[in-house]
Amino acid sequence: MKAMVLTAYGDVTKLVLEDVPEGKPGPNEIKVRMAGASINPVDWKLRSGALQTMMPLTLPAVLGRDASGEVVEVGSSVTRFAVGARVIGLVMGAYADFVVADAEAWAEIPAKMDLVDAAALPLVLLTGAQLIEEALKPKRGEVVLVTGALGSVGRVAVFAAKACGAKVWAGIRASQRGIAAELGADGVVALDSDKELGHLPRLDGIADTVGGATIAKLFGKVKKGGVIASIVGEPAEANEHGLVVRAMWTHPDSTRLAELARDVAEGRLVVPIVKKFELSQAGAAQTLAEHHAGGKVVLTGSLLA
Numbered sequence: 001m002k003a004m005v006l007t008a009y010g011d012v013t014k015l016v017l018e019d020v021p022e023g024k025p026g027p028n029e030i031k032v033r034m035a036g037a038s039i040n041p042v043d044w045k046l047r048s049g050a051l052q053t054m055m056p057l058t059l060p061a062v063l064g065r066d067a068s069g070e071v072v073e074v075g076s077s078v079t080r081f082a083v084g085a086r087v088i089g090l091v092m093g094a095y096a097d098f099v100v101a102d103a104e105a106w107a108e109i110p111a112k113m114d115l116v117d118a119a120a121l122p123l124v125l126l127t128g129a130q131l132i133e134e135a136l137k138p139k140r141g142e143v144v145l146v147t148g149a150l151g152s153v154g155r156v157a158v159f160a161a162k163a164c165g166a167k168v169w170a171g172i173r174a175s176q177r178g179i180a181a182e183l184g185a186d187g188v189v190a191l192d193s194d195k196e197l198g199h200l201p202r203l204d205g206i207a208d209t210v211g212g213a214t215i216a217k218l219f220g221k222v223k224k225g226g227v228i229a230s231i232v233g234e235p236a237e238a239n240e241h242g243l244v245v246r247a248m249w250t251h252p253d254s255t256r257l258a259e260l261a262r263d264v265a266e267g268r269l270v271v272p273i274v275k276k277f278e279l280s281q282a283g284a285a286q287t288l289a290e291h292h293a294g295g296k297v298v299l300t301g302s303l304l305a
Helices: 041-048 122-136 152-163 174-183 212-216 254-265 279-290
Strands: 002-006 015-019 029-038 066-074 086-090 098-102 106-108 143-146 167-172 187-190 203-208 222-230 244-247 273-278 296-300
Touching: 002 279, 015 279, 029 086, 041 279, 066 098, 066 122, 086 122, 086 254, 106 254, 122 152, 122 203, 122 222, 122 244, 122 254, 143 152, 152 167, 167 174, 174 187, 203 212, 273 279, 279 296
Parallel strands: 143 167, 143 203, 167 187, 203 222, 222 244, 273 296
Antiparallel strands: 002 015, 029 066, 029 098, 029 296, 066 086, 086 106
């Protein structure tokens, strides 16, 4: 099969289309012919070597955490999926014609959902939902802020926080105000405007997707004992402000993934896709995504060939 192989740490020229052996599913795994994969920040951070200490790769390696496609083979112990099922999954090695992963990593998608577009969903759906439901854990009526609210993960976090009954403020850049209304948040604040930050109410917690200087200047806006939940690591000095810090890593959850996919299919949640590339153009796709594409970038696979 064909796969985009990372031959060495570095820039996108290190991604090369090569023939690699097809995987065989183990007893609890399924094999999926890839229709779509999508680009996430972890992909280019792994490629560059920025995560080498935390998440070392055995090179050559195939990147890609999101996959969609049709099941072509099931392991001997798998009962949840049949050949031909349309699925999405939070996996490893999605930049390939075929993807093999544990059955618990996959979820079937609604019949009306486009199979390629569905590839944009797994990592951002689970990350945004788990950031709220497992890390921030807001109570009904609490006031929370989602930073980077117009990013793909941020959009899901706003949706999940609203579903918990929280009063949600969407943190954006001032230049994004024109499209912020589509989030359905209770309030919108430009995090790059000191004037607007001055009008932000006291917060019970923050769901942070940005980190850096942005989260640092928000510590004083959170009640003592409030929660900073983060997907970008523990923010420095948060504990010194009397705040509870919960950094998280996304994990597979087939049941929640299926539920969130239904929300997307039925229009309650939107994850924008800005461009699609063929698998062989993964380098160009990563370049676009890395430089603030404004939505998800998707690769199309051999299922469409």
